[in-house]
Amino acid sequence: MPDAETSAARPAPVKRDDIPGWFFSLDRAAFGHLLSAQSAAGVTGDILELGSYLGRSAVLLGDHLQPGERLTVCDLFDSEAGDADNAAEMAMSYRKTLTRSAFEANYLAFHRELPEIVQAPTSVLADGRIPAGSCRFVHVDASHLYEHVAGDIAVARSALAEDGLVALDDYRSEHTPGVSAAVWEAVFIGGLRPVLLTPMKFYGTWGDAAAVREVLLRRDWRAGGYTVDEDTIAGSAVVRLNYQxxxxxxxxxxxxxxxxxxxxxxxxxxxxxxxxxxxxxxxxPVPNA
Ligand SMILES: C[S@@+](CC[C@H](N)C(=O)[O-])C[C@H]1O[C@@H](n2cnc3c(N)ncnc32)[C@H](O)[C@@H]1O
Structure with a gap:
């Protein structure tokens, strides 16, 4: 978590790493690999992010947009949360540094145009404004409360096309048990198939998990400084990547x-x-986001 310095005092980012946030090299590499593989295979679709903070992950998602594709980000930024627990989360982790204008300035340091921005609780997306089946990739990284994450996963499921991918942040952190509960509920009750686990994120699909696994194993992760393991969870094969x-x-x-x-x-x-x-x-890194 960045210190209590205000975003107004921050100089414009020069490198993507200059943007504060919780998006580290392994997940950057995983997002890049999966999104590039989709584009190379001719898969098209929009990209959706729930929880963008100052834009660290959104900037990378924007890098992968192909002509005609749209990135939508949804975040409270400097708006009020809809309930007391969410307001407490916001006060503890984001309020001192987060403004919509800081997000926009960071994003525009790397891209010509802003994404579609929904400044509101992610629950508003349940109204169907993201057309069903329109997305190829959804990143869920907003509230850590069970009820919210369960709703966010439902939004992702509806937004994703058949073989689309969802990345779910903080599925196993000590301070985010509500995320774990929502993620594994989606697996065991909601039919979400795990494909990749990293220390920070769970990746899954409601489509062809074996095809995603094959795409993942095409890359020599070990040469890039990562460990590769393969596990089976209740019959589903899953790749596990970590830092060497x-x-x-x-x-x-x-x-x-x-x-x-x-x-x-x-x-x-x-x-x-x-x-x-x-x-x-x-x-x-063990951030407390
Ligand atoms: C962990 S940060 C996102 C980090 C960002 N994806 C990155 O990689 O740097 C979580 C974000 O979710 C937002 N958030 C929290 N609860 C939310 C809610 N109910 N609806 C929308 N956004 C929310 C916060 O404002 C914060 O920007």
Whole structure:
């Protein structure tokens, strides 16, 4: 979570990574791979995102729009939430930094045109304004409350074309049990087929899961620094991707010599700094969004 600095104080992003948010390299790679594979196979359709925050994931979704396709994003931005629990979530995680104009400025730093923006609770999308079967990809990353996520998954299901894909954020985080409940309910009762699990996101389809799996395994994820595992969940084969943890680097002779020659206070400070750097590198990001 970015610090309590206001978005107004932030300079325009130069790189996509400059946009604050919770969209990290593995899911960026997974979105890119799946969306590119759809386009390469001639699959067309709109893209929908529920929960955009400052645009980190929306910018990537916009990168993949083909002529005639539309990206719609739905977020409260600086509007009031519809209920007290959602208002508490907003106050705790987003209010200090999030405005619609900050989202728009970030998006326009990378794209000529804004997406279709629905500034409202995601529940408004249940009114059918997203035509049924019109989307090829839906990213659900808004409220973490069970009732909301269950509604968001229903919106995704109706919006998606037959072999469309849904990515569901925070399906297994300690602080988001409501998301887990809604996701696994969709699997066991709603017919959603899991295809890919990453530390942050669940990917599924109500269409041909085996075809998506085949597309996923076409890429050499290990060469990109990720681990690949395959699991079966109640008869459904699912790919699991994660970050490779690099083995600790052997200390070089020059580094050892430098530590030996430095005065003890400087040595202790240097050791502390190196330990912190090592720990940061080893730990995957665990954001509280
Ligand atoms: C985790 S952030 C989204 C992060 C973004 N997708 C990214 O990758 O950086 C969740 C977003 O959902 C929005 N949100 C929370 N509850 C919502 C609701 N009921 N309806 C619409 N948006 C909501 C918040 O305003 C916030 O911007």
């Amino acid at each position: 943890v690099k083995p600790p680097v052997e200390r070089s002779t020059s580094r050892r010599l430098a530590l030996d020659l430095l005065p003890p206070v400087a040595t202790r400070a240097t050791r502390r700094m190196l330990r912190t750097l090592r720990e940061r590198r080893a730990a995957p």
